[in-house]
Amino acid sequence: MPEANSYIASLAPYQPGMPVETLVRKYGLEAGSIVKLASNENPLGPSPLALSAMKLAGRNVHQYPDQYDLIQALAQHLGVDEASIVVGNGSNDILDLIARTYLDSGDEAIVSQYAFAMYRLAAQSVGASNIVVPAKDYGHDLDAMLAAVTEKTKVIWIANPNNPTGTFMPYEDLEDFIRKVPGHIAVVLDEAYYEYLDPADRVLTQEWVTAYPNVLIVRTFSKIYGLAGLRVGYAIAAPEVSELLNRVRLPFTSNGLAVVAAVAALEDQEFAFRSFALNRQERLRMQAALREKGVEQLPAWGNFITIRVTDGAAAYESLLKKGIIVRPLASYDMPNWLRVTIGLPKENDRFLQTL
Numbered sequence: 285m286p287e288a289n290s291y292i293a294s295l296a297p298y299q300p301g302m303p304v305e306t307l308v309r310k311y312g313l314e315a316g317s318i319v320k321l322a323s324n325e326n327p328l329g330p331s332p333l334a335l336s337a338m339k340l341a342g343r344n345v346h347q348y349p350d351q352y353d354l355i356q357a358l359a360q361h362l363g364v365d366e367a368s369i370v371v372g373n374g375s376n377d378i379l380d381l382i383a384r385t386y387l388d389s390g391d392e393a394i395v396s397q398y399a400f401a402m403y404r405l406a407a408q409s410v411g412a413s414n415i416v417v418p419a420k421d422y423g424h425d426l427d428a429m430l431a432a433v434t435e436k437t438k439v440i441w442i443a444n445p446n447n448p449t450g451t452f453m454p455y456e457d458l459e460d461f462i463r464k465v466p467g468h469i470a471v472v473l474d475e476a477y478y479e480y481l482d483p484a485d486r487v488l489t490q491e492w493v494t495a496y497p498n499v500l501i502v503r504t505f506s507k508i509y510g511l512a513g514l515r516v517g518y519a520i521a522a523p524e525v526s527e528l529l530n531r532v533r534l535p536f537t538s539n540g541l542a543v544v545a546a547v548a549a550l551e552d553q554e555f556a557f558r559s560f561a562l563n564r565q566e567r568l569r570m571q572a573a574l575r576e577k578g579v580e581q582l583p584a585w586g587n588f589i590t591i592r593v594t595d596g597a598a599a600y601e602s603l604l605k606k607g608i609i610v611r612p613l614a615s616y617d618m619p620n621w622l623r624v625t626i627g628l629p630k631e632n633d634r635f636l637q638t639l
């Protein structure tokens with residue numbers, strides 16, 4: 285057998301939320317009776333406009349896809365230069381591109397203790413060292429992350445809001461941090477849940493890439509736009525940075541149907557708003573119900589709530605048996621916590637009653 289390089293041999297693969305089909309096979313439950321609150325997907329499904337656009341585009345799948353329409357639509361929607369956008373096969377693909385562009389064996393990447401798992405995987409897969417900085421209140425400790433910078437640091441990963449803990453950092457703190465980081469270090473600001481923030485709480489972080497060309501913003505169509513199964517994510521970065529990422533990017537990473545659907549989803553801001561409003565309403569209702577039950581929960585800024593239970597693995601298994609899939613967090617070293625995606629009102633009711 286060929287021998288893998290040492291950092292791949294010791295890599296623990298990403299653990300996704302359990303798919304509905306797996307639970308059907310495991311416990312013989314009916315797919316229709318299963319509630320999946322495990323992967324922070326949009327419970328409203330995809331935008332109907334995205335579905336119709338894909339149907340029409342089906343007749344062109346014999347041709348290689350072109351991303352230009354999506355790049356143009358994103359640039360216009362975000363008010364940035366087209367040359368600033370890099371489209372990937374989900375935002376995970378972008379995170380991987382960043383690691384391959386900026387990290388080499390022996391380099392260091394700084395990551396917060398409970399930050400999204402992909403950062404460590406992406407860095408390790410290119411032989412870089414992960415410098416894990418202890419969390420503060422389950423979120424990023426920016427002062428400690430700054431103090432961890434060495435001459436080997438090449439990338440700093442930040443998720444805001446963070447997954448799986450749902451925490452959020454004020455933009456003033458974040459910008460202050462960015463100002464202090466040496467300009468040759470890539471600061472990755474992963475905003476997969478950006479669109480779930482109240483518009484009044486949002487800052488147009490995409491504008492930061494002009495003032496701070498070492499900042500890369502990463503966003504996705506998997507969450508509020510409901511296209512997780514299609515795999516579309518993107519980076520917003522200074523044109524010189526985008527040009528580098530595009531050198532590493534494989535040709536045609538996002539498939540033709542996904543690109544067309546993403547353009548339609550972006551146009552369907554009414555759907556995005558409905559998704560936002562449902563999430564806000566149900567998150568507030570779930571938070572209140574959990575408080576009433578005396579369940580400890582972390583502050584939640586995305587489309588999920590992270591709660592403490594006595595035994596995460598046992599609670600996860602008993603919920604599974606009742607047809608409810610949530611996310612256990614032992615792989616994040618949080619064995620007494622579960623992450624629960626905000627679903628439709630009836631799905632959330634089922635979860636609350638069963639818990």
Ligand SMILES: Cc1ncc(COP(=O)(O)O)c(C=O)c1O
Nearest residue numbers: 374375376400447476504506517
């Ligand atoms: C913080 C964060 N970043 C990135 C991703 C990756 O999303 P995708 O590859 O579907 O765009 C996720 C998915 O859950 C996430 O929570």
